[in-house]
Amino acid sequence: MNETRRAVLAALDDGPVTGPALAERLEVSRTAVWKHVEALRDAGFVVDSVADGYVLAGVPEYGAAAVEFGLDAPFDVEYHDALPSTNDRARELAADGASDVVVLADRQTGGKGRRGREWSSPAGGVWTSLLLRPDVPPARAPLLTLAAAVAVTDAAREAGVDAEIKWPNDVVVSDERDSSGRGGAKLAGVLTEMEGEASRVSWLAVGVGVNVNLDPGELDGEATSVRAEVGDVPRRVFVQRLLERFAALRDDPDDILTAWRERAATIGQRVRVETADGDVVGDAVDVTEHGALVVDTADGAQVVHAGDCQHLRSA
Amino acid sequence: MNETRRAVLAALDDGPVTGPALAERLEVSRTAVWKHVEALRDAGFVVDSVADGYVLAGVPEYGAAAVEFGLDAPFDVEYHDALPSTNDRARELAADGASDVVVLADRQTGGKGRRGREWSSPAGGVWTSLLLRPDVPPARAPLLTLAAAVAVTDAAREAGVDAEIKWPNDVVVSDERDSSGRGGAKLAGVLTEMEGEASRVSWLAVGVGVNVNLDPGELDGEATSVRAEVGDVPRRVFVQRLLERFAALRDDPDDILTAWRERAATIGQRVRVETADGDVVGDAVDVTEHGALVVDTADGAQVVHAGDCQHLRSA
Numbered sequence: 011m012n013e014t015r016r017a018v019l020a021a022l023d024d025g026p027v028t029g030p031a032l033a034e035r036l037e038v039s040r041t042a043v044w045k046h047v048e049a050l051r052d053a054g055f056v057v058d059s060v061a062d063g064y065v066l067a068g069v070p071e072y073g074a075a076a077v078e079f080g081l082d083a084p085f086d087v088e089y090h091d092a093l094p095s096t097n098d099r100a101r102e103l104a105a106d107g108a109s110d111v112v113v114l115a116d117r118q119t120g121g122k123g124r125r126g127r128e129w130s131s132p133a134g135g136v137w138t139s140l141l142l143r144p145d146v147p148p149a150r151a152p153l154l155t156l157a158a159a160v161a162v163t164d165a166a167r168e169a170g171v172d173a174e175i176k177w178p179n180d181v182v183v184s185d186e187r188d189s190s191g192r193g194g195a196k197l198a199g200v201l202t203e204m205e206g207e208a209s210r211v212s213w214l215a216v217g218v219g220v221n222v223n224l225d226p227g228e229l230d231g232e233a234t235s236v237r238a239e240v241g242d243v244p245r246r247v248f249v250q251r252l253l254e255r256f257a258a259l260r261d262d263p264d265d266i267l268t269a270w271r272e273r274a275a276t277i278g279q280r281v282r283v284e285t286a287d288g289d290v291v292g293d294a295v296d297v298t299e300h301g302a303l304v305v306d307t308a309d310g311a312q313v314v315h316a317g318d319c320q321h322l323r324s325a
Numbered sequence: 326m327n328e329t330r331r332a333v334l335a336a337l338d339d340g341p342v343t344g345p346a347l348a349e350r351l352e353v354s355r356t357a358v359w360k361h362v363e364a365l366r367d368a369g370f371v372v373d374s375v376a377d378g379y380v381l382a383g384v385p386e387y388g389a390a391a392v393e394f395g396l397d398a399p400f401d402v403e404y405h406d407a408l409p410s411t412n413d414r415a416r417e418l419a420a421d422g423a424s425d426v427v428v429l430a431d432r433q434t435g436g437k438g439r440r441g442r443e444w445s446s447p448a449g450g451v452w453t454s455l456l457l458r459p460d461v462p463p464a465r466a467p468l469l470t471l472a473a474a475v476a477v478t479d480a481a482r483e484a485g486v487d488a489e490i491k492w493p494n495d496v497v498v499s500d501e502r503d504s505s506g507r508g509g510a511k512l513a514g515v516l517t518e519m520e521g522e523a524s525r526v527s528w529l530a531v532g533v534g535v536n537v538n539l540d541p542g543e544l545d546g547e548a549t550s551v552r553a554e555v556g557d558v559p560r561r562v563f564v565q566r567l568l569e570r571f572a573a574l575r576d577d578p579d580d581i582l583t584a585w586r587e588r589a590a591t592i593g594q595r596v597r598v599e600t601a602d603g604d605v606v607g608d609a610v611d612v613t614e615h616g617a618l619v620v621d622t623a624d625g626a627q628v629v630h631a632g633d634c635q636h637l638r639s640a
């Protein structure tokens with residue numbers, strides 16, 4: 011959304027305001043004001059014409075303009091009804107030199123998880139990728155993955171879901187709260203992809219998939235959704251809270267690890283992590299700034315960078 | 326080079342051997358043997374026909390078959406007379422799923438250094454990229470850059486050049502040895518590029534540029550070449566030693582840091598490092614496994630991940 015349209019929208023939100031008054035305030039023609047109002051209506055905003063001018067009477071459920079409206083985070087938003095994968099679209103934007111762009115899709119036709127796994131992404135979920143260009147070495151990239159997991163958890167909790175983080179990149183519904191057998195079910199995942207030099211990231215796409223307004227039947231066996239847990243929520247607000255929380259953590263990287271630990275279901279659990287070098291079994295005691303899990307095993311502490319993690323019942 | 330051609334070449338090297346004997350030994354037709362011999366001649370190998378068969382009488386100066394012949398490292402070699410950039414070609418090969426391929430070019434038309442800087446790459450130098458797919462997190466990528474710097478240094482030393490490493494990724498000619506004013510002049514550089522998930526490298530291209538058989542006039546002001554230092558050397562052998570040393574270090578990652586420190590001109594020097602956050606001035610005391618320089622400054626130790634490094638004269 012360009013600056014003038016943003017200003018028109020803000021004025022309508024504070025309205026009513028007449029077209030001539032708005033034209034004068036924004037130093038554009040009355041025709042320009044009218045065109046912006048029509049464009050906002052096309053994007054789904056409800057703009058009423060009342061006796062003393064225009065006034066905003068409704069905001070669209072979802073979309074680029076909807077998410078940008080009232081967003082307190084420095085991102086441009088790009089929306090698609092359908093994309094193969096928001097991370098792949100972010101990669102295209104990166105090749106064009108873009109940065110600080112949020113890609114949103116109503117559904118993904120080829121959504122992916124870690125290690126190229128499929129990720130079911132029907133219409134109604136939040137499928138989004140943040141394209142960033144932080145001036146950091148690749149070793150700092152995992153910290154942004156951790157930040158995204160914290161941001162998703164907080165957005166889900168604000169929506170009323172008792173969410174927590176499961177290492178490495180999942181957000182699940184808390185075990186103890188749920189007696190339905192869905193306990194620990196997966197609500198969201200984070201997949202960060204990157205390109206760069208060995209000492210410096212060129213770009214980074216933090217992909218986030220959240221099962222929001224989806225039926226249990228649309229999901230994989232072990233997954234749950236916001237709808238299944240607490241009913242539907244406005245995706246616009248969900249994404250805004252997620253982006254705002256992420257932006258705040260990005261600006262305060264020293265807070266990320268603490269925030270992650272506080273929300274982590276994995277820390278303190280007995281775990282089995284399947285790695286390329288075999289299984290690691292022990293007590294998960296911490297996470298490092300490189301996103302690695304520290305596991306106390308019978309053979310001493312092991313630092314595991316990647317793998318699939320199972321929470322085991324204590325003996 | 327396919328397995329049969331490799332076997333034909335080895336037999337010719339041990340020759341003389343007759344066509345029929347070779348056909349029988351390799352279980353191929355006599356026509357096939359003849360075709361392989363002709364292909365080797367096309368690639369620049371000199372194959373003499375003597376009374377008791379064929380014998381290898383000469384190896385081409387450079388090229389894929391030349392470098393693969395006698396190479397004790399598990400890489401396929403791809404050669405081009407000219408490429409825009411060997412790293413870009415490695416990236417293309419990565420997209421096709423390749424791994425453990427060495428890309429060689431006689432010259433690069435768009436060679437690049439760190440941070441997108443130009444890198445002069447005329448015919449006669451060694452311009453090469455190693456495409457690898459190590460199963461490691463991105464934080465381990467810098468270690469392979471350090472290994473490449475060690476491998477280049479050792480290949481240069483074997484060629485008679487008193488080379489050492491300058492942080493982050495340069496190989497230079499030792500200061501004290503040289504009274505001509507070329508002291509510390511740049512001989513080679515390493516540029517590692519990568520793509521992957523935050524917790525796992527997908528592919529990694531270790532680009533190495535060495536000024537080998539080049540005139541000083543072909544080089545940038547502060548650069549030198551093997552030719553300028555000790556005269557021309559066979560590039561085939563230079564690349565083979567480089568690849569073999571790199572492969573050995575890759576298999577023994579615990580040796581890399583020690584080997585790097587032993588060859589580093591920077592450690593123990595007073596340095597000024599220009600970083601994105603300003604200059605860091607102090608004594609360079611160590612390098613980390615993430616390739617960062619540890620600098621003792623007036624305000625304590627600082628760990629610098631990226632920047633341009635100047636060696637200062639002590640006060």
